[in-house]
Every structure is written in structure tokens, then in C-alpha cells.
Amino acid sequence: MEQVSADDLLAWIREFARLVAENRDALTELDAAIGDGDHGANMHRGTTAVLAAVDGAAPAAPGALVKKVGTTLVSTVGGASGPLYGTFFLRLGTALGDAATASPADVAAALRAGVEGVVARGRAEAGDKTMVDALLPAVTACEEALAAGRTWAEALAAAAEAAAAGRDATTPMVARKGRASYLGERSAGHPDPGATSAALLLAAAAGTLAGGSR
Amino acid sequence: MEQVSADDLLAWIREFARLVAENRDALTELDAAIGDGDHGANMHRGTTAVLAAVDGAAPAAPGALVKKVGTTLVSTVGGASGPLYGTFFLRLGTALGDAATASPADVAAALRAGVEGVVARGRAEAGDKTMVDALLPAVTACEEALAAGRTWAEALAAAAEAAAAGRDATTPMVARKGRASYLGERSAGHPDPGATSAALLLAAAAGTLAGGSR
């Protein structure tokens, strides 16, 4: 199987940034419905800073690159999503280590580490109506596809699909974490903003991490 | 000629109170245009208190009755109109002295003293766009009618007419006293609220002071 390079990861990050910019207002609208209406602005501030941080000066190794993304998000996003997305990328980077490239299995394991970081930081469980509800099934789908011998591109597509399905599944849920939990029952009927941005993250991966953008 | 009794004066006061209540909102609207929109409320608060003060317990002598009206207005109206109308009635009462009744000439002289009190207190001159522009011509018209040998009722009618004309004459004026003066040129084009309430005072006099209400 092919290897994932720092360039692939960079393409992923850029595509994620592009999707966040494109969906900035939509994310904000979702957050206005059950949160405080800043998720689009928060994520956009973060991904804009990430682009500036990697522009020209992107670390050469996958692990270092992804860590840089994580520290930049932590330093610029604030709110709930900043530490969570930041932790995701920091753990991803730690898992990728110092190697020059990573195998799909390495990346899948790193994604799992990232999601575990999110859970550790935010203490949310599946079903709490958070980004975890998109991230967890995505990583599981990716691992299962690889275990079933599917291609890396297929595994990423499965992950993106699972993330989207996870996002949709948050709509009927009653939030138990984050600001939306203040609404109690009234949080049901709206998709979770963080799960929506997480689905964008996986969609970006599917379009880039298997070399799609090269 | 007939004499003016405390009952006549009481009828005047009651009629004035009635007219103020009836025109409360109109006075307020006028004041909203070039002042602070409280002239109707101020006058109404005052005349309501006056009615309460004289109800049952009205002093028997004209001078004392009118002084009571003055102190009540001073104590309840506030703003610019309180001290001015208060002073008007206080001076009127002083001029009427302790006599049990007053002749039309006495009343005309007392009205003159009242207006002089307003001028002394407010330092406004004719043409400054204030209540003085209604009060001054009214008193002059009353004096002139009596001097020309007209009846008391005719003199009071002339006074009321002159007050109304004086009120109308304030419309084009640029205010030089009171709140309206802050507007400078923009105060032109609106009748003065205090001149308007003063015209009501004289209209009430014409309908009552010559025994009209008995």
C-alpha cells in the first residue's frame, strides 16, 4: 500500500481550511441554534491561522506538521472546539512520531489516538451530541475498512461517510456536553455544530489523504 | 360693577384644571416637539393637587385661596412651569390681600402683579417664546377693556382672545428662554407649550370669573 506523506497531510489541512471557510456561516448558524453562534468564526480563525503557520514554513515530517496544526489551533481558536481540535491534532502528531512518511495503518492508528485525545479532554461519550459522534464512527469505519482489506482511498471514503452519518445522527440527540446541554430537551432537532465541522474534516481527508489532490 | 368672590375664583381654578386635564396630551406633544415632553404631565400633576387641596377646604378669602393654589403648584409641579405658575398665583394672592371680594379692577391689577412675578422669576421678555407671550397681552387687553368702560365679562373675553393670539404668535418665534432655546432656530414653527397652557388659564377665566359658571 502507498505511504502518506507530509504533502498529503498538508493537502488535507488546506482542504479542511477551504471547507471551513466555505461553511463558516453555516456552522455559525448551527451554533446559533443550540450554542452561542461562534463555531464558524472560531474554526475559521483557527484554520486561517493554520494556513498562515504552514505557509512556506511547513515542517517536513508528518508528525511535526500535524503537531504544528494542533498548537496553532489551541493558540487561536479558544472556546470548546479549540482545545478539542487542538488536542486531536497534537495526539495525531505524537502518534505519527518522527517518521518521514506513514502507512495507512499508521494514520488510522493516529486518528484513533486523536479521537481518544478528544474524549480524554472533553469527557464526552458517544451520544452526547458532540463532535465525538462524528469522529468516533469515522475512525472505526476507517479501521474496519483497512482490516477488511479495502484500499486506503476506500477506507477514507468510508470514514467520511461514517462521519456524515454520525453528524446526521446528532440531530435528534439531547445534548449532554457543551453549551447545547443548557438547552436540555430543546437541543434535540438540530445537528451539532462540532459534529458538522468534524464531518468536514473527514470529507477533506477522503479527498486528499489518499493522494487525491496530487 | 359686580364683585369677584372666592367662589368665582374657585370656579376659575376648577375650569382651568378641567381644561388642563382635557389638553394634557396635547400640551405634552407640544413640549415633546421643542422641550422635553412633560408640560402636560407637569401641569396635570399640579392642577390635580390643587383640586385636592381646595376640595372641601378652600380658604374663604380670594387672596388666601389663590395663594393656596400658588403654594400647591410650587410644591407639586417642578420643572420651569411650577415656579412660574406658582409665582403667578402667589403674587395674585398677595395683590388681592385679605378682602372678602375683589372688584374687576382689583383682579386686573392682581393679574398684572402675577405676570410681573412670572417675569421677575423667569427673566423672560416678550418675544422669548414663553408663557409670558400669552400672559402679558392678556393682562394688557383686560386693563385696556376696563379702562375703555367695557364690562367685566367683555374684559375677560378680550384677555382670553389676546392670550390665544399671543399663543399663536409664539409659533414663528425662536425661543430664547427655557429648554426650547437649546434648539435655536429649530424651535421656530411650533407653538410654545407654556403659552398654550396660559391661554387655557385665560379661557377658563373668561368662562368663570364674571360669574359665568353660576
Place this chain on the structure above:
Amino acid sequence: MKKLINDPADVVPEALAGIEAAHPDLRVDHANKVVYRADAPRSGKVGLVSGGGSGHEPMHGGFVGLGMLDAACAGEVFTSPVPDQVLAATRLVDGGAGVLHVVKNYTGDVMNFEMAAELAEAETGARVVSVVTDDDVAVQDSTWTAGRRGVGVTVLLEKIAGAAAEQGRSLDEVADVARRVNAGGRSMGLALTSCTVPAVGHPTFELGEGEMELGVGIHGEPGRERVPLAPARDIAAMLVEPVLSDLPFDRGDRVLCFLNGLGGTPLIELYVLYNEVHRILTGSGLDVARSLVGSYMTSLDMAGTSVTLLRVDDELLSLWDAPVRTPALRWGV
């Protein structure tokens, strides 16, 4: 109209009851609507009395206390108190050294305080001196008009004259300090929105989404002109320049800068604006010796601001810095 009130007619007495409940150092004469120091009268100390229409809180009741006012009379909303109230306040605080009336220059206030002073001198023999503030440069001053309105300088005057009185100075000395403050201060205000008088129930004036009223009065009186909405840096210039040129203030002058909110203005906006105001002042060569940023003289729920500049010397500064303990201004004690 959305307000935290009961019957609009009861706003003033109920707010006074609230002040009394919240501030054990103060007393309220409910019949006369007078807030006064619990320790009044103070023998041998000049008494300071102010007052005016309600709706400008914390002015004046929030300035009663050690080092500032001895009593404040609360009129109806935006209507001057009546002479009886001022007379009652004067009696309450007269400790034998005379009483200073601090009066904002509005026809109604001036006349009602004047009648009260006449009554006080006649009925109690108390010596009363009045100082009238007239610092609002939005209004043209001329002997042919009611003159400039009294606005922000009133707050500074009450603090500074209050300190002078607390030091035991004579009535003439305290009045002299007060007049110096008024002479050395100028103000200019601006509204982003109208206020709503409780008893009226709708906004006093209409202002479009893209408009501001420059030179507005604290009762919603119309201002100099209606201008398009502008950024804070332009607003700062619109307010500061007429103030600077009126006294005029000169390079090297030491000033106290008071940036006031009108009641509906969040503090974060006042600080954004203060940043601009301060920049203009220092850029004009003024030495900003002290500042006061907050909502101290309001106009009910009006969103807007006013800038007051006061030229200060060592004496006025030390009186400004002197201890004060009131609900709204408190330091040094």
C-alpha cells in the same frame, strides 16, 4: 417598553427605597424624596445639596456620602425637584456653616432651587449659596438664551467641592472651589439611541439605524445636529474637538478626562472610545492627569456617551484624590 419596574408612577419612590435598602450609610426622607447621609447634619461642616430630575442615576443620590454630597433631591423623571424638597434637604444637612446648592443650569432647576434658597433663608436663617453648572458646549451660550446646560462637570464638581467641605472649609471657600470647577470644565454628548421615559412608554425621539444625535442633552433634548453613524475614532473627534476649542484648553494643560456612559452603553464600548479620546488628548499636548470612565450621569436607557474635560491644578487634583465614600464613587476610605 421593557423595564425592570412596577407602575411607572412609582419608579422614583421605589428606586429611593432600593437605594436605602442597599446602602446602610444613607437615609431617605421618603415624603420629600431626599437621600441624605445618615450622619447629617455635621456640625460646623458646610452642607452640600444637589438634585434634579430622576433618570440620571447614580447622579445625584449615588453621590451622597462622606466627601461628596450631604443630600440629594430626586425630582420626577427628568423634572426638577420642587422647592419643598430642596428646602427639606437644606434643613437636613445644615450644620450651622451654611449650605451649598449645586444646580444644573436648566430653567426649572434654577428657579426651583432659587425659591428653595429664598425659603430656607427666610424660614431657617440658613445661609445658602448656589453654584450653577453650565458646561455643555453643544448649546450656545449667550445672554439672550437660557445658557449652556449643566452636565458632566456636575459630577466632578460635587466630588471636588465635597472634598473641600469635608476639609472644613467655609461656605465661601467651598463655593469658590465649585465655581472654579465649573469655569474650567466643558462637556459634549452624543446619543446612539433615544431613551424611553417610563411614564411615556415610547422613545422620546426617533433615530434611524444609521444616525446619531450629536450634542444631545441628558433629557433627550435634541442636539446640535443629526449625523451619520461613525466609528469610535470619529466620534471621539466630534466630541473632543468642540470641548477643546471652547474653553479653550491649551498644550501643557493638565486635565481630568471623564468619559461617561448614558445608561444603555456597555463598558467595553466606553473603553474602546476612551482609547480614542485619550489618544486625541495626548496628541493635542494635554497631560491627562486623571480619568473617570463609566456611567455616572445617565439618561435612563439611552445608548450614548459624553466627554467632560476639566482643567486641574494641584489643589483640584488633591481634592479629587481625597477620600470619598458614596455608592457610586468610593476611594481612599
Place this chain on the structure above:
Amino acid sequence: MKKLINDPADVVPEALAGIEAAHPDLRVDHANKVVYRADAPRSGKVGLVSGGGSGHEPMHGGFVGLGMLDAACAGEVFTSPVPDQVLAATRLVDGGAGVLHVVKNYTGDVMNFEMAAELAEAETGARVVSVVTDDDVAVQDSTWTAGRRGVGVTVLLEKIAGAAAEQGRSLDEVADVARRVNAGGRSMGLALTSCTVPAVGHPTFELGEGEMELGVGIHGEPGRERVPLAPARDIAAMLVEPVLSDLPFDRGDRVLCFLNGLGGTPLIELYVLYNEVHRILTGSGLDVARSLVGSYMTSLDMAGTSVTLLRVDDELLSLWDAPVRTPALRWGV
């Protein structure tokens, strides 16, 4: 949107510049958006750091100074600060005796402060203890939710713990006082209008002319329920009763009552409401030992209020009364 600002994106840095210009006792680290005491770090004194989203002024920058906070981190409007800011603040005030982080219970604030504390301990070896406030009874507390929000108690805690730190108490002792304050305090808020976030430009929520939002959060989060507009006496009951029954407060308890305005609320209304609140409290047999009435924890331009009750004992009272010198709270010095 009508605000005294320049570019909405610059509101926070410009407000910080305004704070710095207005308050010579304070300094601002502009890169990290940290307001701190000019005399920080104070050797041997526990450092107090708080912070949160901007838009709540004077909280927290206005509480920096002697006897209260040593530093405050200003996030974007209604967005918690990032760990870098908190780390910078922690470094600035660490005088060797450790640092207390005062954190309002919002997921974002808790996580960002948590990361900062980890970084501080790893990078500087400073000992950091965090106290999280969660006093808002409008939100149901359960282990299955994010828990109650931190609101008005935060102000009281920062004053009281600040006094304890100023006395030279140890980090554990100061943290203990802080936790006692949080444990003994409860709050409830209500909005008459929405606020408008500068970068958004329109109101966060729509509220009809005849409606109020009961249990609203300080970022415009929806509350418990939308109820019809009511007079102050009913509003007082709606706010006080859930607070009283939650702790619960009992007859004979001594309490500090903090009636807070949300930014667009005139002081006269707060006093009208305080009159009602005080009446309910004394009618319930509580001893209102201290009160604080004013806009100390705001939500931009929101019209509305919150009531905070804190059960106090002699120690907490003497810490409350201890000298404080900050832009927003100042007494005894």
C-alpha cells in the same frame, strides 16, 4: 447595530488599550491580551488569574488590582481565552507562592484553563490550582451534563479570594476560601432584550415586546423559559425563589446579595428591583449583611439582570470588607 466601536474585529484589543490608558495601576500585555497589576509579580503572594470571553466588562479586567485579581485574560467576545493567554498571565503573576485560576464553568473555559495549567506546571514549574464556579441555578446540574454555568458568584469569589491572597495566605488556603464561596453562592438571571455581538451585527435572539427570557446565560444562551413581561415585584420573585430553594438558604442565614445589571440596564431600574429583592429576602428571614448593586458582569448591551446570593460568615464578610483597589470595585484604600 449601533455601537461606540471601530472595526468589530478590533473591539477587544482597543478596549484593552482603553483600560490601560484609563488606569495607571494596570498594565496590558497586548500580544496575549492580559490585563495585570503594574506591581506583579508580588513575591510570596499567591497570584490570582481569571479570564474568559470578552463582553462581560468590567469582568474580569476591571477586577485586577490590589485585593482582587493579579491578572485577567480577555478572550474574543464570548469566547474563552486560549491556553497561551492563560499561561502568559500565570507567568506574569507567579511570585513563587503558586497561582489560583478562577474559571467559570463553560466547557471551553474549563478546557483552555486546564491546558494552560498543564503547560504552566510543565514549563515553569509553577503550582496551579483551579477553582471552577458553577452557581447558575437556571441550568440543571447533573453528572450527565456540562453542569451549571459560572456566573455572578465569580465576581464575589474574585473579591473574597483576592483578599485572602492579599493577606498572604497559602495557595491551598486561598483555594479553599474560593471553593467555599462557590459552594455557598447561587444565581439566576433574566433578559429583557438580546445582546448584539459586534462581529455578528444583529441580536443573538429575538424576544417579543411582551416577553422576557428567564434563566438566560451571560452569552445570550437561551434560558429556562420564555415568560410574559412582568412587573419588578414578580421578576424579583422569579429570580429569588429558585435561588433560595437551590442551596437552600434558610431563615437566619446571613447573605450577601448581589444584584447585577447585564450592560443595557439603567441603575434606576436596578434599584427598583433591589427594593423588591431585599423585601423578599428579609421577608424570608434572611439577614442581608452586604449588598452590591450595579453592572459588574455584563452581556454586552443586554437589558436584564441577575441575582446572586452568597451565604456568608464572619470570615467571608471580613474578606469582603477588606481593602480593594480595582477599576470596578474599590474601597478601604
